[in-house]
């Protein structure tokens with residue numbers, strides 16, 4: 001988990017003990033194995049945390065039962081989670097979203113611990129909080145058809161952008177802190193952001209709801225070093241993708257430092273964190289590479305150097321190796 005999630009040690013150290021308690025058979029009865037509220041600015045790794053945990057526990061990021069709370073802004077939409085009672089119009093057509101079968105479907109041979117994610121919890125109608133209150137309190141949910149779903153073998157994650165806007169304001173240099181991640185202010189800023197987050201949470205949710213959360217984690221803005229590691233992770237992922245998809249027709253990428261900086265400048269910001277980085281890499285690198293592959297301009301087993309154009313306005317792909325040099329000139333990319 002820690003190898004895929006960069007620079008959020010508080011999240012890892014809050015979550016891991018609950019996983020270990022479960023694995024040791026020591027989780028408490030009659031409640032979920034762990035309940036977490038993940039707060040903080042966009043693109044700092046909240047959803048990624050849950051995906052990385054699923055990959056570590058079950059071998060795939062997809063082993064998560066995800067409820068997009070933005071789809072449950074109205075009371076009658078929340079009812080879809082538990083399904084209609086028998087006899088009600090439409091009863092037969094309603095498959096409750098939170099059935100035992102769906103919870104079980106995100107476990108695996110590797111682990112019986114299911115991960116349930118309520119994404120952007122603040123967007124849901126108030127009845128969602130009431131429904132969750134029962135789940136957090138007793139570890140069960142009663143469905144419309146009177147069946148119950150057990151959440152004892154689950155980790156429940158809720159993410160929220162509550163307080164995120166105020167956090168971004170607090171991070172601005174003019175506010176007294178020297179921008180993102182300056183060392184001497186890091187600890188001070190961390191405390192400040194936590195306070196902003198908790199204030200926003202207490203304003204939105206009732207105390208009995210907040211009290212049932214095992215850990216509230218406030219995600220920190222990513223430092224330049226952390227963003228650099230994320231670029232490296234995503235480039236390594238792209239290389240794996242090339243190897244897996246192209247097999248023997250594959251090639252090596254060698255991305256120069258200036259080119260990485262270019263991707264960082266285009267793909268990251270205080271407002272969206274690393275959220276746009278994947279798309280930036282796709283547009284600036286993967287798509288131009290695809291053109292080379294489609295035009296059969298790359299020798300199997302060759303190396304492609306990714307560097308800056310002379311005027312620093314775009315990336316340039318330069319295949320190296322004898323055959324490549326003979327056959328084609330450098331390819332200049334539009335930005």
Ligand SMILES: Nc1ncnc2c1ncn2[C@@H]1O[C@H](COP(=O)(O)OP(=O)(O)OP(=O)(O)O)[C@@H](O)[C@H]1O
Pocket residue numbers: 004005006007008040041042043044045046047048049159160161230273274275276277278
């Ligand atoms: N700490 C991190 N470690 C590794 N990758 C990250 C991290 N933060 C962001 N990323 C990258 O950025 C993408 C977006 O991050 P993620 O979806 O976790 O953001 P979020 O905090 O959930 O934001 P939002 O509040 O907008 O939902 C991820 O898919 C991942 O590629």
Ligand SMILES: [Mg+2]
Pocket residue numbers: 046047048119159
């Ligand atoms: Mg998210």
